[in-house]
Amino acid sequence: MSADLYGQAIKDLAAAETARLDSPDASATLDNPLCGDKVTLDVRLADDGRVAETGGAVKGCLLCKAAAAVLAERAPGLGADDAAALAADVAAMLKQGAEPPFPALAAFVPVRGHKSRHGCVLLPFKVLAKALGR
Amino acid sequence: MTSAIREAFPVLGRAGFHYLDSAAMAQTPGRVVEVVAAHDLAARANVHRGLHEMARLADDAYDAAREAVAGFLGAGADEVVFTGGCTLALNIAARALAGRLGPGDTVAVSRLEHHSSCLPWLALAAERGFELRWLAVTADGRLDPAGLSVIDRRCKVVAVTHASNVTGAVTDIPLVAGVAHAAGAVLVVDGAQMAPHGKVDPRALGADFYAFSGHKTYGPTGVGVLWGRREVLAELPPALFGGGMVGEVSDTGFTWAEPPRRFEAGTPPVAQAVGLAAALDWMAGLDWPAVRARLALLTRRMLDGLTALPGVGIVGPGEMEARLPVVSFTVAGCHPHDLSHLLAGRGVAVRGGHHCAQPLMRVLGLDEGCVRASLAAYSDAADVEALLDGVAAAIAVLR
Structure with missing residues (x-):
């Protein structure tokens, strides 16, 4: 059922406010031309080169916005390799039935059966990897 | 008349299937x-x-x-x-x-x-x-x-x-x-x-x-x-x-x-x-004046039914003069992709997005695109009612 994708947890996540960072250390934008989702992510880095803070702008569907909100919570402390690995793990969760890489992503498990929506969830994770040079 | 037309399209015999994406690709007669x-x-x-x-x-x-x-x-x-x-x-x-x-x-x-x-x-x-x-x-x-x-x-x-x-x-x-x-x-x-x-x-x-x-x-x-x-x-x-x-x-x-x-x-x-x-x-075997008249009635019903729903805005002419049975719309607070997916879950096939028309989307201020329902000669009142019921239900899910 398509309606299963839109539980209260997803809707609450999608309602989170996001804002661009002033003078970020890195930024990246990716879009999904098929559906029009577009995610811009700003990153401020700590001295060790890991993510200290993220901001950004999400023009996208509810699933994309919710995924971006989960990522914003998870991103601090991640390095470039971690971000690339996380994007791969989220892809494996959606496409290969792997376990969610962390509990908050369990809300997206129902998306597995909707191949056309995998890209909506993956987009913010790909953008973080891109912003960090991966 | 519509049932005779629909019989030429085997796929339209599927129960609960309402195809309103003919502007992207029309169904084809078995012949x-x-x-x-x-x-x-x-x-x-x-x-x-x-x-x-x-x-x-x-x-x-x-x-x-x-x-x-x-x-x-x-x-x-x-x-x-x-x-x-x-x-x-x-x-x-x-x-x-x-x-x-x-x-x-x-x-x-x-x-x-x-x-x-x-x-x-x-x-x-x-x-x-x-x-x-x-x-x-x-x-x-x-x-x-x-x-x-x-x-x-x-x-x-x-x-x-x-x-x-x-x-x-x-x-x-x-x-x-x-x-x-x-x-x-x-x-x-x-x-x-x-x-x-x-x-x-x-x-x-x-x-x-x-x-x-x-x-x-x-x-x-x-x-x-x-x-x-x-x-x-x-x-x-x-x-x-x-x-x-x-x-x-x-x-x-x-x-x-x-x-x-x-x-x-x-x-x-x-x-x-x-x-x-x-x-x-x-x-060539269709009575086109009759087909067009029927599709015009269905289009009018779509326009009226959609605008009666909360937050719906029509993208295109509101009147019937010089228009095809193609109706695009937005719903405040609901992304077109989410709406289209929820409609698909009810057997209603529409298209959501920028419709390969980004210059138009930009000038109309439709950053997130819109949903499009498009009819063809085989479309019937059940298709339109399924769309209207589906949009109402989708709004209830997404808000």
């Missing part, structure tokens, strides 16, 4: 599928190249298909070019005209255009150094007649859609043709959305080129048509090169075949052309 299969089983050969029995059968079928398209367009068969689709047809027209364009020239393209009708000109503008001018649209998604003033003596080509794939608005082609021809410009018309709604006479409309696709006209995928005014085609060079489009080839050059074969390089879509002819034959 068309049978004709394509029969051709490939009994007459599969390349055309205009062989002398054997199979080749003769293929030649006859392909030539008959060209005659059928000519009949649909009220044209001569020598004006009908088969292509791989409407996009390729429009690209061929642009490429064939490219040699006439350079710095100091302009090409006018409407903001209503599908990407297949504007990107060839954007690409050529960068390559040839001419200026591309956008023709304005009104707030309700029609070509703005006042904007035609940008078409002046520098303008060499005008490209417009006969009907918008987003707003459903039908363009006044004779008006545009008058302005274009007064300036000495060639008029290229994208007929992809109009052709599925009955016979078209591009010469009478004033077009110089007219393109449409097979898959939106109840026919197969992989085939399209470029109609060109005989006297225009005769003056243009080929756009693609290969077998079938040449006369004599020497070490230093070659001569061109006469139109339409000049524009059909390589093996054409033979079986698909035969299938398109079968689709046009099926269309």
Whole structure:
């Protein structure tokens, strides 16, 4: 059922406010031309080169916005390799039935059966990897 | 009447299936599928190249298909070019005209255009150094007649859609043709959305080129048509090169075949052309005034039913004059992709997104695109009611 994708947890996540960072250390934008989702992510880095803070702008569907909100919570402390690995793990969760890489992503498990929506969830994770040079 | 039409489409017999995405691809009658299969089983050969029995059968079928398209367009068969689709047809027209364009020239393209009708000109503008001018649209998604003033003596080509794939608005082609021809410009018309709604006479409309696709006209995928005014085609060079489009080839050059074969390089879509002819034959059997009247009632119901729902805004004309049964809409606070997915879960097939019309989306302020419901001759009241019920239910889920 398509309606299963839109539980209260997803809707609450999608309602989170996001804002661009002033003078970020890195930024990246990716879009999904098929559906029009577009995610811009700003990153401020700590001295060790890991993510200290993220901001950004999400023009996208509810699933994309919710995924971006989960990522914003998870991103601090991640390095470039971690971000690339996380994007791969989220892809494996959606496409290969792997376990969610962390509990908050369990809300997206129902998306597995909707191949056309995998890209909506993956987009913010790909953008973080891109912003960090991966 | 509708049930008799629907019976020709086996897929429409699926319970709970409501297909409102015909502007992207129309369903095809079972008869068309049978004709394509029969051709490939009994007459599969390349055309205009062989002398054997199979080749003769293929030649006859392909030539008959060209005659059928000519009949649909009220044209001569020598004006009908088969292509791989409407996009390729429009690209061929642009490429064939490219040699006439350079710095100091302009090409006018409407903001209503599908990407297949504007990107060839954007690409050529960068390559040839001419200026591309956008023709304005009104707030309700029609070509703005006042904007035609940008078409002046520098303008060499005008490209417009006969009907918008987003707003459903039908363009006044004779008006545009008058302005274009007064300036000495060639008029290229994208007929992809109009052709599925009955016979078209591009010469009478004033077009110089007219393109449409097979898959939106109840026919197969992989085939399209470029109609060109005989006297225009005769003056243009080929756009693609290969077998079938040449006369004599020497070490230093070659001569061109006469139109339409000049524009059909390589093996054409033979079986698909035969299938398109079968689709046009099926269309010819419909009572089009009655079909259009029924679809107009369904469109009115869609417009009224959608606007009665909370937060719904129509993208396109609210009135029925000069519009197709294509209705696009937005819902405040609900992304088109989410709406389309929820509708799909109820068996209602629509399209959400920018509809390959980003210049129009931008000027209409539709950053997230819109949802489009599009009807065809087989659409019925149950389809429309399923859409309206589905949108109401989707809003309840998403808010």
